[in-house]
Structure formats: structure tokens, C-alpha cells
Amino acid sequence: MHKASLAEPHLPSTLPISPPPPPAARRRPEGSPVVRAILIAATFGIVGLLILVPLASVFTQAFAKGLGTYWQNLVGNAETRHAIFLTMMVAPIAVALNVVFGLAAAWLIARFRFPGRTLLITLIDLPFAVSPVVAGLVFVLIFGLQTPLGEWLLAHNYQVIFAPPGLVLATTFVTFPFVARELIPVMEAMGPDEELAARSLGASGWQLYCRVTLPSVKWGLLYGVILCNARAMGEFGAVYVVSGRIGGLTDTMPLRVEKLFQEYNQPAAFAVASLLTLLALVTLVVKVSIEPRVRQEQERDLPPEISQEKA
16 A cells, blocks of 8 residues: 655755864863872972972071171172172173074074075084083183194184183083074964065065064063073083183182082082072073963964964
8 A cells, every 4th residue: 555655854965063162162181189189299299309498408508697698708709709790791692692593593494495404403402412511522622722723812812711702602502592492483383474575565684674573573582582591690511611610710600609619618609509599580480471472472373273272
């Protein structure tokens, strides 16, 4: 018996797929509360043992005999005063040299593809892999007084090793990657569109770099400068080799701390160490304060879909 068929609605061959939930709505996997608490406690314990306790010990020992003795230990000795002055002179010079190189290298690597690009990036990272002591020894073998180049420089009244220029050279090498390594990803994320637009409007190369490129990477540049300066002020290994540790001439603050400690002058050693630590803490505060700006700048230049995934 034939039954009249009812009209059936036409179903599409492919059903629409609902879009995935936005990144903010995705739930992150949650671990055991006990495990999480143990990991947090272990982390704070390790940080306290390896960082907070030594920091507290440095300042406790430095001020153990009073503020007057502390101040006298810093300014009452001519060699200590010169070590502080030399550190404040060498670090900014090394930072300035690395800023010039870092800007040029980052712009070259981010904007062009050329033979040897990978090799250049590897050479920029070389100071991370080479021991600072080895780097200092290399400079001694190149610029030492017993080498042809060292003899020629000395004949023309220039001395690199066992003199402030050697300290600047060694510090610059050790801090070589910091500025460039911070700027390369920022410039790559930024892209060349703004620069090409400025160029098409008639901007010169100098105007392009000063009014377009530098303002776009200013926070990344400042972040690299802070890291570079912190590393420069605390450098010990390479400076130890090239300086000769001449009191009142080539001693920097880290070298002065080591020398005072070997002379069993612990109050003075801890006083200089506390000043060096205070400078490092100030650098850390500035670094933490600008990190959100650097992160916002990098995320602003990313494609929208990548920015949403990182949200």
C-alpha cells in the first residue's frame, strides 16, 4: 500500500560548525592544589635562600658598624672612590657603543635577507657562549704589550691592556648581545610598512630612522639598555684579566670588592658590595616597570589572530 510521502526539508550537505570559544573563555588545565602549593612553597624557598638571604646579609654587614662607618668606607679611601668613578665611566661608554651597534645590527637583520645573516646572528650571541675570562685573555693576546699591535699602540702613546680602554673594550664585548637581541624581534614584528610609507612621502634616511624607526622601538631599546647597563656594572671575569687590578687606576667596583675581601677589610668590602647591589636593585625596578610597555609594543605589531591567542 503506497503512502503519500510527506515533504521533507532539504538538509545541507555540510552543517555549519560553531566557532571555537574565544581565548579568554578557554579553561586552563588545573592541577592538584597540593602539588601547586608544594611547587609555590619550593619556589619561594629557593628564591629566599639563594637571593633574599644573601641580599639581606650584604646590607646587614655593610651597616653593622653604623652609617658613619659605612659612609667612610665608601668615600674615605681614594682607591675605592676611583673604583666607583671608573665603574660609572666604563659602563655608560660600553652601553653607548652597544646602542649604536645594536640599532644598526637589528635594523640590518630585521629588514634585509643577505648571505651571512645567520652567521651574523650567531656572532652576536657569541659572548653568551664564551667565558668572560677567555674573552679577556683574547684581548690580552691581541693588545698586550708583547704583541706587535700592542707595541705599535704603545709607541704612539696608546695603551689598551692594563688601562681604562681595555676595560671599556672587555665590557663592551661581554654586553654585546643585549641591545641587539632586544631590538631584533621588535623590529621584525613591526615590519617595514611605516618606513616604506615615510620613504614614499619623501623622508630622508636620517628622518626615517629618527622619526619612524626609533619611536617605534623606544621601549625595546630602553629595555635592552637597562639589561646592558646592569651587566656592565657587575662584570668581573673579563675585566679581571685585562685590568691588571691596579689600585687607583684600573680597579672597578667588583674588583675592589674582591680586593678588600682578600685584605680582610670586610666592612669596606660589604659597603662597596651594597652600593653595587643597590644599583642592581634600582635597575631591576626600572626593568620591571617598563616590561608591560615592551610587551604591549610587541603585541601591537603582531597579527590580530596571534594577539588574540596570546591574550
